[in-house]
Amino acid sequence: MIELKGITRTYMIGGTSQTILHGIDLKVEDGEFLGIIGPSGSGKSTLMNIIGLLDRPTTGQYFLQDEDVAQLDDDRRSIIRNQFIGFVFQMFFLLPRLTALENVMLPLSYRGVPEAKAKEMSMQMLERVEMAYRADHKPSALSGGQQQRVAIARALVGDPKVILADEPTGALDSKTSQDVMNLFMKLQQEEKKTVVLITHDMKIADQCKRHIEVQDGRLVQETSVGDQ
């Protein structure tokens, strides 16, 4: 489903070049549940943004369903992203002038889903993350963990094949974190979705069937549940 070969990412900053990802090779099968761990600043979000077609690698190939998507034009990548991928951002990136409900409806409106249908699907998804009672609040009138859950609802509402979640429980208490984890696991087990999630929480990482560790922009170790 997802295959990265020799992925590097380099930034130019203040005239010098900084390499953030150094030749990453990674294969994620359909229906897998992969956890990504690693120290702050190691390159996890950068890697996730490349997988999510939000950023281009500097060198390397990225095969999504056997098509090399790294070098497609922006429009093509946007279409693929909107169809296939649900992304929960580390910084949420909710639109400040829209309510929680309107934020969740956004991916559906890009696809041309009629408003009444989009509203119904979005309220259902907000229910699943226990945020329906705040549907009419704008992000500034939501707590940190409430914003995170709205971002999760928005990532899932379009029924994506691949769910990419960048620290989706970072702002949540342990009960709500587990509810979110249960939701992801249900989607992977019952609907065969592929889930890749970045986390700093070992309680969450240990529930991922497989996890990989990033350090200084390289993949350093793999753990599968079978190994422990």
Added chain:
Amino acid sequence: MIELKGITRTYMIGGTSQTILHGIDLKVEDGEFLGIIGPSGSGKSTLMNIIGLLDRPTTGQYFLQDEDVAQLDDDRRSIIRNQFIGFVFQMFFLLPRLTALENVMLPLSYRGVPEAKAKEMSMQMLERVEMAYRADHKPSALSGGQQQRVAIARALVGDPKVILADEPTGALDSKTSQDVMNLFMKLQQEEKKTVVLITHDMKIADQCKRHIEVQDGRLVQETSVGDQ
């Protein structure tokens, strides 16, 4: 040092009134290390914003060093806040057009500290959170955990008497989280600072000498290390 009596906070939203904090009484002694826990949306940040003079209670009294500060005018509250309080925001709130270093220097420039001195103090504080190597990056060129550490450095650079930290390790891996916790504990033990920190991480909460729990806008339980 800090005493809240009968603090309530109500918002008007869409024509109806929602009460977020219901009659909170809380005393925090000088030099205490207090942890605040509780479910997402329970009112922790709202409570912290009132303690940090960023928000006014709807009713109730707030004595800071025996002065009722709840009803002082905005200018007076700003001055007190800048002198006494260092605040680590749950959402960081770094200024996007300034570098990490410039963001940390900001509280010092409000106090009229000369630039060369402000720069030196800020680089030292960035060293303490291991962020000196990214001093010249703007927030968009920093990882989530790096932004959080810059926000911590900015809260501490002015040597405040009271440190209020809203989920200061939410974006950090466990080693970096413990480094931050060690820094707060050092400041409290060696420099007698008062620390109030909100956390979802029980490993962090258990290191606070005392912790209180918020549920639905009320304080429901107190735990001191002595009770366990």
